[in-house]
Amino acid sequence: MKQWIDKLRKERTLRQEEFRQLLTGCDAETLRYINRQAREVSLLHFGNKIYIRGLIEVSNCCRNNCYYCGIRKGNPAIERYRLTGESILDCCKQGYDLGFRTFVLQGGEDPALTDDRIEKTVSAIRRNYPDCAITLSLGEKPRDVYERFFRAGANRYLLRHETHNEQHYQRLHPAEMSGKRRLQCLQDLKDIGYQTGTGIMVGSPGQTVEHIIEDILFIERLRPEMIGIGPFLPHYDTPFAEYPGGTVEQTLLLLSIFRLMHPSALIPATTALATLTPDGRERGILAGANVVMPNLSPREERKKYELYNDKASLGAESAEGLAVLQKQLNAIGYEISTERGDFNTIEL
Ligand code: SAM
Numbered sequence: 565m566k567q568w569i570d571k572l573r574k575e576r577t578l579r580q581e582e583f584r585q586l587l588t589g590c591d592a593e594t595l596r597y598i599n600r601q602a603r604e605v606s607l608l609h610f611g612n613k614i615y616i617r618g619l620i621e622v623s624n625c626c627r628n629n630c631y632y633c634g635i636r637k638g639n640p641a642i643e644r645y646r647l648t649g650e651s652i653l654d655c656c657k658q659g660y661d662l663g664f665r666t667f668v669l670q671g672g673e674d675p676a677l678t679d680d681r682i683e684k685t686v687s688a689i690r691r692n693y694p695d696c697a698i699t700l701s702l703g704e705k706p707r708d709v710y711e712r713f714f715r716a717g718a719n720r721y722l723l724r725h726e727t728h729n730e731q732h733y734q735r736l737h738p739a740e741m742s743g744k745r746r747l748q749c750l751q752d753l754k755d756i757g758y759q760t761g762t763g764i765m766v767g768s769p770g771q772t773v774e775h776i777i778e779d780i781l782f783i784e785r786l787r788p789e790m791i792g793i794g795p796f797l798p799h800y801d802t803p804f805a806e807y808p809g810g811t812v813e814q815t816l817l818l819l820s821i822f823r824l825m826h827p828s829a830l831i832p833a834t835t836a837l838a839t840l841t842p843d844g845r846e847r848g849i850l851a852g853a854n855v856v857m858p859n860l861s862p863r864e865e866r867k868k869y870e871l872y873n874d875k876a877s878l879g880a881e882s883a884e885g886l887a888v889l890q891k892q893l894n895a896i897g898y899e900i901s902t903e904r905g906d907f908n909t910i911e912l
Contacts, residue, residue: 565594572824573601577784583777583821590817602820602852605827610854612898615830615905617666617699618659618860618883621869622647626672628703629738632768634799634870635672641801645865646677649685656689659860660696662883663902667693668722668857670701677702679709683716690717697904701761704745707752714756719906721753722761724792727768727775728782735770750786759907761790761830766818767810768796776818784825789907790855791822791829794836797872809872812841816851823852828908830855839876845889846896855905858883 568582578586590598623646624635635642647655656667667689671677682702689698700713701722710721725746727733733743753760764779765771783791795810815837823831832855833848841847845856859866859877866877880889890900 565589565591566597569594569598569601569824572821573605576825576827580777580781583780584773586821587773587776587817590813592813595813595817598820598824599816599851602823603850605823606852606854609828609908613854613901613903614849614893614898615666615855615901615903616664616886616889617668617832617855617857617905618655618662618664619668619670619857620647620652620655620659621671621859621861621865622652622669622702623671623674623677624865624869625674625676627675628673628741630741631736631738631803632765632796632799632872634802634872634875636802639801642870643868645868646674647862647865649681649688651862652685653688653692655860655862656693656696659883660693662886663900664860664883665695665902665904666697666699666720667860668699668701670722673703679705679712683712686713686716686718695904697906699761704749707756710749710752710756710758714758718758720759720761720790722790722792723749723753724761724763724765725750725779725782726764727771728778729775732770732772732775736768750788754786754788759789759830760786761792762786762788763790763792763794764818765794765796765810765836766815767808769804769807771796780821780825783822787826789830791826791831792834793818793822793831794834795840797836797839797875799870799872809840812837812844812847815840816847819848819851819853830905830907832857835859835876835881836872838881839872839874845880846892849893849898850896856889858886858889
């Protein structure tokens with residue numbers, strides 16, 4: 565197995581059969597080996613600095629009905645909220661004072677959060693914080709809308725493709741949603757000039773090794789600047805409530821594969837990984853991740869943005885818990901960077 569890992573580090577890709585062997589035959593020792601290789605690559609590119617992004621969950625209202633997601637339209641059991649532009653700016657102010665230089669506005673596809681409103685909010689953040697990066701993660705929009713947000717000052721966009729395989733996409737989403745459209749959105753975002761992030765949930769219902777290989781090869785072609793890999797975790801009020809979650813090991817293996825294939829990509833140790841296991845954030849970093857996204861949403865709304873059971877939003881997952889995060893990172897030899905942390909094209 566080690567020969568495939570060494571080859572992956574050197575050549576940044578493998579043949580499909582080699583990926584298959586790595587994905588199906590990875591034991592504990594192999595995982596330690598690939599995590600170490602990926603960590604070395606990450607250290608070469610970023611040193612021991614971990615970029616922080618302030619995550620502002622702007623709305624938990626959504627017109628979509630993704631089977632895995634706790635804020636899906638069909639879940640009557642959650643209390644819905646939507647932040648005002650003013651409240652979003654307050655979050656940015658708090659975040660700026662804490663040292664954040666990237667704000668991530670994420671939310672459901674909320675029809676009441678109109679394109680005009682988003683555009684105005686982005687412009688206001690851009691005016692108030694000219695030195696900060698603005699990342700949006702607001703789902704699928706027509707190309708001209710992405711262009712408006714970009715002109716208003718947004719720099720980055722996160723849109724996981726979730727799965728590249730159309731049949732698997734249909735297994736995870738109702739018929740009115742289309743994987744093809746999501747892929748088109750990603751292409752539009754790239755063409756417009758956004759630093760673009762995509763990714764998958766590891767262990768989502770129906771996911772096979774073949775699907776994962778398809779995802780790896782798609783991400784290889786797209787060359788996104790950011791790659792978000794987290795475990796699927798069930799939410800008790802969704803159709804997937806009874807499915808098992810993805811595993812820590814499979815998530816760490818994929819994190820390392822992506823780090824070896826995309827040395828300068830921005831790869832977060834996700835909240836889902838930190839929710840799955842108490843040391844998930846640290847293990848993600850030791851497997852090649854170089855970004856964390858503490859929660860900067862108003863405290864009273866955090867519990868309502870419950871995408872999966874017991875989603876972490878306090879302690880080191882929270883913006884006000886930066887000291888805890890710093891301590892945890894120090895304990896594994898890393899530290900927080902308060903730089904903007906844009907994608908850097910210099911390849912080593
Ligand atoms: N609406 C936007 C979109 O579709 O990209 C952004 C919000 S969406 C809730 C953000 C991400 O949460 C999704 O891309 C999905 O991968 C993740 N997510 C949703 N439900 C999840 C679950 N049960 N387990 C793990 N991740 C989940």
